[in-house]
Amino acid sequence: MSNALAITNLTYRKNYQTILTDVNLTITPGKVVGLLGENGAGKTTLMRLIADLAKGYRGTIAVGDATAGVQRRIAVSFSEALQGFRPTTKLSAVRDFYARVYGDFSAKKYLDLITFLQLDDDLELAKLSKGTREKFIIALTLSREATLYLLDEPFSGIDSMSRKRIISSIIKWKRPEATMIISDHYVTEIAPLLDEVVVIKDRTICAHKSSDAIRQEFGIGVEAFYESLYEGAIQHDDL
Amino acid sequence: MQFDDKVPIYYQIKNYLYHRIIAGQLAPGDKVPAVRQLAVDLTVNVNTVQRALSEMVTEQVLISKRGRGNFVTEDVTQIAALKHHLIVTYVQQFYHQVHGLELSDDEIVQELRTYIATQKGADK
Amino acid sequence: MTTFRRTVRVLWRPKWRIANWMLLAYGLLVVGNLVQTGFSEGWFRINLMNITTGVGVGLGVIAFVWLAVRTEHDWVQDTYRLLPVTNTRFYLAGVVTTVGAYLYFVVVRLLVMGLSALVSGQQSAANLNHWLRVAWTGGVREFGTVGWLGVLAFVALLVSLLIVGAWTLITLVHLLTNALSTFLPAGRQRIFKGLLAIVVVGVLVWLGKWLVQLRDWVTAAWNDAAMVSILGMFVIGVVAMMAVNVYLLKFWVEARVR
Numbered sequence: 001m002s003n004a005l006a007i008t009n010l011t012y013r014k015n016y017q018t019i020l021t022d023v024n025l026t027i028t029p030g031k032v033v034g035l036l037g038e039n040g041a042g043k044t045t046l047m048r049l050i051a052d053l054a055k056g057y058r059g060t061i062a063v064g065d066a067t068a069g070v071q072r073r074i075a076v077s078f079s080e081a082l083q084g085f086r087p088t089t090k091l092s093a094v095r096d097f098y099a100r101v102y103g104d105f106s107a108k109k110y111l112d113l114i115t116f117l118q119l120d121d122d123l124e125l126a127k128l129s130k131g132t133r134e135k136f137i138i139a140l141t142l143s144r145e146a147t148l149y150l151l152d153e154p155f156s157g158i159d160s161m162s163r164k165r166i167i168s169s170i171i172k173w174k175r176p177e178a179t180m181i182i183s184d185h186y187v188t189e190i191a192p193l194l195d196e197v198v199v200i201k202d203r204t205i206c207a208h209k210s211s212d213a214i215r216q217e218f219g220i221g222v223e224a225f226y227e228s229l230y231e232g233a234i235q236h237d238d239l
Numbered sequence: 240m241q242f243d244d245k246v247p248i249y250y251q252i253k254n255y256l257y258h259r260i261i262a263g264q265l266a267p268g269d270k271v272p273a274v275r276q277l278a279v280d281l282t283v284n285v286n287t288v289q290r291a292l293s294e295m296v297t298e299q300v301l302i303s304k305r306g307r308g309n310f311v312t313e314d315v316t317q318i319a320a321l322k323h324h325l326i327v328t329y330v331q332q333f334y335h336q337v338h339g340l341e342l343s344d345d346e347i348v349q350e351l352r353t354y355i356a357t358q359k360g361a362d363k
Numbered sequence: 364m365t366t367f368r369r370t371v372r373v374l375w376r377p378k379w380r381i382a383n384w385m386l387l388a389y390g391l392l393v394v395g396n397l398v399q400t401g402f403s404e405g406w407f408r409i410n411l412m413n414i415t416t417g418v419g420v421g422l423g424v425i426a427f428v429w430l431a432v433r434t435e436h437d438w439v440q441d442t443y444r445l446l447p448v449t450n451t452r453f454y455l456a457g458v459v460t461t462v463g464a465y466l467y468f469v470v471v472r473l474l475v476m477g478l479s480a481l482v483s484g485q486q487s488a489a490n491l492n493h494w495l496r497v498a499w500t501g502g503v504r505e506f507g508t509v510g511w512l513g514v515l516a517f518v519a520l521l522v523s524l525l526i527v528g529a530w531t532l533i534t535l536v537h538l539l540t541n542a543l544s545t546f547l548p549a550g551r552q553r554i555f556k557g558l559l560a561i562v563v564v565g566v567l568v569w570l571g572k573w574l575v576q577l578r579d580w581v582t583a584a585w586n587d588a589a590m591v592s593i594l595g596m597f598v599i600g601v602v603a604m605m606a607v608n609v610y611l612l613k614f615w616v617e618a619r620v621r
């Protein structure tokens with residue numbers, strides 16, 4: 001099989017300002033990848049480009065063999081914020097929506113996930129706390145049998161119990177051949193989860209390394225590696 | 240289990256399993272928990288556990304049986320060798336660290352004896 | 364890939380709700396008016412048909428605007444833009460559901476009016492007769508070779524096309540503005556948006572004039588060829604705008620970032 005994700009010479013400009021430039025990234029199937037970078041570094045933009053939500057880029061984006069927008073949307077499961085639903089929508093109604101439009105939505109997996117994440121399907125979206133809402137979004141995203149999962153900052157601003165549950169659910173329900181990209185700007189708690197890390201800095205990808213290789217080569221943790229990249233202690237040439 | 244983020248995770252998983260085998264929590268011939276189960280228990284990536292286990296299979300500490308999972312070797316000498324290897328590793332670490340404090344070999348042995356004696360006293 | 368049918372179903376729900384809210388408002392107006400007339404003029408003098416046809420004239424416009432707002436909202440939501448469906452199908456599903464919801468609203472209202480006409484009986488029949496007489500003496504006497512039904516069909520189609528065309532134009536302006544704000548720098552955006560505004564106003568003024576001309580022309584001599592060619596022109600215009608909309612959705616319009 002081909003790569004799970006192959007991005008070549010991607011450049012994206014908005015209002016004539018370069019957001020991402022010269023991005024090249026290849027990820028092999030089955031990997032859990034941490035996408036790290038400061039707020040505003042372009043993590044979300046990169047994910048939105050992959051998911052065909054952001055347009056007008058130059059370069060190519062291939063998810064598996066799919067390069068066309070609609071084909072990528074079939075292959076990718078993106079943790080969207082559910083803004084399209086009214087606040088009074090019940091979680092079960094959102095599930096029905098997902099089950100209706102996504103052919104790869106597994107009702108069984110959904111049931112397992114919401115049980116494990118202790119979610120009450122009968123509540124309304126507006127009644128959820130930030131952590132519960134994030135758990136629900138994860139449950140929906142993982143319930144699809146997609147080839148590439150994009151989790152956009154699933155851990156920002158939620159309590160540590162929810163975070164642990166989400167991490168466990170990822171380990172439990174990610175199929176071995178499925179690939180997952182998780183963006184975050186704080187990495188310590190998810191470090192053991194990551195096969196590889198990709199660091200975005202100065203509008204491009206400045207590092208892409210296996211996390212155990214980082215520990216072995218530099219004798220430092222993933223968090224320390226990421227920080228030293230931003231502080232300039234490790235130069236791009238050292239990689 | 241808490242991991243040290245500075246040391247490769249697969250390495251720490253191997254160590255964790257070594258200890259369990261030597262301590263007898265995983266006896267010769269016992270089935271090692273499934274990869275996914277281990278990953279969930281340790282909150283680490285499945286691929287990392289997979290890597291640790293396959294290295295242990297290569298080392299012949301674990302025996303992989305097709306379709307049935309991984310088992311602790313029944314070769315007791317293999318486990319004894321593993322134990323010895325671990326002991327040597329720890330002693331090596333200890334020795335190098337203390338040696339760096341400009342202690343003579345005799346003094347090192349003496350310090351160790353004293354420590355063991357006080358520990359035993361404290362236990363009683 | 365999501366089928367067209369399923370896409371229609373998920374886009375239909377919120378629009379159907381809007382239509383129902385508008386029908387509820389209509390119902391409340393009818394009942395309110397009924398009670399008011401009952402108290403002021405006496406219950407026995409109530410003409411149900413007068414009330415059902417008389418109230419809520421503005422509701423059609425409100426429903427039109429509300430549906431337009433919802434339609435435009437859907438184009439730029441992650442929830443919908445992520446659907447694994449081609450942009451053409453997605454766009455058409457949006458149009459079909461908007462038109463469907465409006466049609467539902469109109470048809471239910473017409474049904475209520477029709478039923479109330481039955482209830483009002485004689486009185487209403489007299490009313491209808493009166494209006495027909497007015498129309499007749501007003502000069503609409505000859506319909507050439509087309510006949511009553513033909514003219515009715517023409518007017519209905521023309522009105523439908525105008526409504527659909529208006530929604531399509533709104534979408535076109537919205538999507539263009541969206542793409543301009545995303546990709547052009549602030550200075551040039553202002554120029555292009557200004558130009559866009561001038562063009563839109565120009566088109567609307569021209570369309571208005573043209574419609575007046577059209578009325579004179581058509582009523583002067585009812586003939587099939589003229590009507591068909593007019594409808595044809597409208598259809599081509601609407602389809603062309605739709606094609607541009609799909610193109611914009613596919614390549615230039617991004618969903619709103621949360």
